[in-house]
Amino acid sequence: MYTRETLQRLSYNVRTNPNVNILEKCGRQKLGVLDLDHNAVNGVEPNYQRFTCLKSLSLNHVSISALDLSLLVAPCPKIESLALDFLEVVTSDSQSTVELTSHTLKSLFAKSVGVDKIILDADNPEVLNLNALNLDLFELIGKGALKHLKIDDVSVTHMDIGESTDHLEVVDVTNFTIVRPKLYSMISRASNLRMLRFWGVVFDDEDEIVDSETIAVLFPLLRASIMVVSNS
Secondary structure (H helix, E strand, O other): OOOOOOOOEEEEOOOOOOOOOHHHHOOOOOOOEEEEEEEEOOOOOOOOOOOOOOOEEEEEEEEEEHHHHHHHHOOOOOOOEEEEEOOEEEOOOOOOEEEEEEOOOOEEEEEOOOOOEEEEEEOOOOEEEEEEEEEEEEEEEOOOOOOEEEEEEEEEEEEEOOOOOOOOOEEEEEEEEEEEOOHHHHHOOOOOOOEEEEEEEEEOOHHHOOOHHHHHHHOOOOOEEEEEEEEO
């Protein structure tokens, strides 16, 4: 298999036996979009397999170790969008952790990622979309650029998005169970919030429930809000 070095986009959805490591085969000099489906990635060499122009990476039904995923993302100097969908994270540890670092990443979509902890260290992420996850920890280390937070069908013991909520404009949370810290306190500094939806959200603390008047005071620019919540 061979691809030209001028290749700018590659969507690869081929199952082979033995597995073909597409990272070794595809041209990396100009590649801006890479979509991998039903594939296995192993033995990432960041000094060799470095995608200098990659802006969008999507891994769907891909098997990869936490270390290889980190080594794949971190050296990409232009990456803006990362989608992890039904990701099988290969690990020998009882507690599996994915650590992602990027200075340019703007959007993360994570669905059905088989790990216990996700730590994202990104300077200016604007969109965070979490779906169908069961986590002990989700931590975002950023500089307060987050604008869109969407959470659906997620259970997390501890969620920390630090100082990244100041510029939030949209918060869309459905079928969400959180133990700590308090969700409202996480987003209370989002004075630019324009849309807020809590649907099927389960809190473990009665004090977490906030009435509509408090919501109006916290978010003066809010245009629409939907709240259906309950206690555990």
